[in-house]
Amino acid sequence: MSKSARQKQRIAALEEKLQALESGHEAKQRDTNYYVSKGRAVRRIVSLFDSIEDLIIENDRRCENDDSDEGATLDQECLQIRFIALTHALPWLDCKASDMEYNEYSQMLKKLRQGADATRGDDTSKLKNFVAGWVNRELKPTPLVDPDDKNCRSFINDACGKLLCPTELDWNDSNIRTRIRDRADGYVVTEMSWPAFLYENYTANLDNLEEGIFKSKLLVHAFKAIFMSPSSAKEVSCDGNGANIIKNNRCARNSKVKTHLQFALSSVTSWRSIDGDFDYIPFWQTIVDFFERPPG
DNA sequence: AGTTGCCTATATACCCCATT
DNA sequence: AATGGGGTATATAGGCAACT
Structure with a gap:
């Protein structure tokens, strides 16, 4: 039962690899591995538990609200503090994210998270x-x-x-x-x-x-x-x-x-x-x- | 040669959801 | 409510290559 699930995972991983090879984008593969390694630090430096998405979402929320901090809950304060830690740890993240397709972007976040959790x-x-x-x-x-x-x-x-x-x-x-x-x-x-x-x-x-x-x-x-x-x-x-x-x-x-x-x-x-x-x-x-x- | 960080593989636990 | 599928998270072991 769980065996077939595992095999499917394996297949999925191989297909991903195959696709990367076929499309001749080994660079892309390198990129994703690069993100995994960059993500390694965040559980140590930024936050032990929060997802990177949550931090970014909180920051977006603030930007939309014209940066007004009033009314932010304690939780939101914490998220923001960690978002800032995140921007220090991965300074390139913001500008990189802005010129990415959504797919590419969520791929990147996924890899970052994998690196973080692995560490x-x-x-x-x-x-x-x-x-x-x-x-x-x-x-x-x-x-x-x-x-x-x-x-x-x-x-x-x-x-x-x-x-x-x-x-x-x-x-x-x-x-x-x-x-x-x-x-x-x-x-x-x-x-x-x-x-x-x-x-x-x-x-x-x-x-x-x-x-x-x-x-x-x-x-x-x-x-x-x-x-x-x-x-x-x-x-x-x-x-x-x-x-x-x-x-x-x-x-x-x-x-x-x-x-x-x-x-x-x-x-x-x-x-x-x-x-x-x-x-x-x-x-x-x-x-x-x-x-x-x-x-x- | 020992240390170290990073990576992969595997088992297991957990959660969500549709179906029975 | 119980079941089973699909997906994800976690625990753990082991391997590898770079570095000192």
Whole structure:
């Protein structure tokens, strides 16, 4: 059943190729691949989840309305901010789009999206492995976290559970632990609370939730793995330079790094993306807000 | 030679829709 | 409501070529 579907996909892909060859437009083929590679960055730099179309549509809407920002909803504000990030990431996009046929245009967007999603997939799978190593090295759980298997993670595993545990709950209390695991009333973990892995030393100051936030070693590992290189992530080690890296980056590439970081954050959690109560999109959005909105 | 980014292939899950 | 087709998204593994 799904086999025939797959074969059809394959056929479609081959026909596309054939057409490109027959029409002698190898250049066109190159073009589409070019767009895939250009799209790779957007999930990292622009937005983890929004479709490129949505961003463009929001901008169009504004242009039609004579740029008047009044009455824009919060969501629309966010879209616009990301549209601007998009124009920085792909400066050629606007003028290229204007002299394209609709078909060509939507082809291009499709390829951009493919590149974007592919990269996100690469990153999550990378992290799936690395996170296991980092957690094992730092927390030395028994049993160790299996790099190839996510089913044994989440709250089942003591180390993972500790990291995922909401800051306002105490993972060391075995009663609380079992309640979280049973998803008892009031102990269901959702995207509404900050997990411990965001904080320096994995503990938050409940009187000041901003203290040490986004400074955990695990996060810096993840950040480096994604935005620098996998091997450089190993070198974070224990010299406390993690915070500095974030700080420097924040100064150096202000607007982008925000989104960079959020991606790293969400990705760390993605080891348990199968689980039900936790919705990643609002979680990510909250983190974006944290950086983009003035304090308060 | 090891690292890295990019690409391809495959299985699976999910969503939409028409038909039964 | 259930089924099945068609399409798309996601997870994951593995390969390849460029670079250091």
